[in-house]
Amino acid sequence: MTIVPEKYTIYPEHLPVWVAKGDAPPPLERLMVAISADGNVRFVDLRAPLAAAKVRERVYYTTDSHWNMLGAAVGYNAMAIPLIPLLSKNFSRIVYVSARRLDPGLILRERPDIVIEEIVERAMLEVATAPMP
DSSP states (O other), X not given: OOOOOOHHHHOGGGSOTTOOOXXXXXXXXXXXXXXXXXXXXXXXXXXXXHHHHHTTSOXXXXXXXXXXXXXXXXXXXXXXXXXXXXXXXXXSSEEEEOSSSOOHHHHHHHOOSXXXXXXXXXXXXXXXXXXXX
């Protein structure tokens, strides 16, 4: 599970000077503590990967609070890539597909328990390597 951090969490340097940091932990911190205490859900904290990526290039759009393609690619890598060993451990037949079109014949031949289609990752990373305007 993850929650995409607010833009101001990654870019606090762009907040107006009159915004004061509160004494109480922010909602994301409180939620992470509760999830950790429960122990049944793995939480992926995207703050460090996004902060590291912002050194190279923007990870959120300048004019709004949504992450851009690079931010989405960073989030994908932090969330989805660690799932591959977990899926491999828990499913006996997995088909990883990395093609522009999913071939139904492949599914019929292989009869997997699960199909992982990685076209989203590839498409996002192709766009993310281009400079942001």
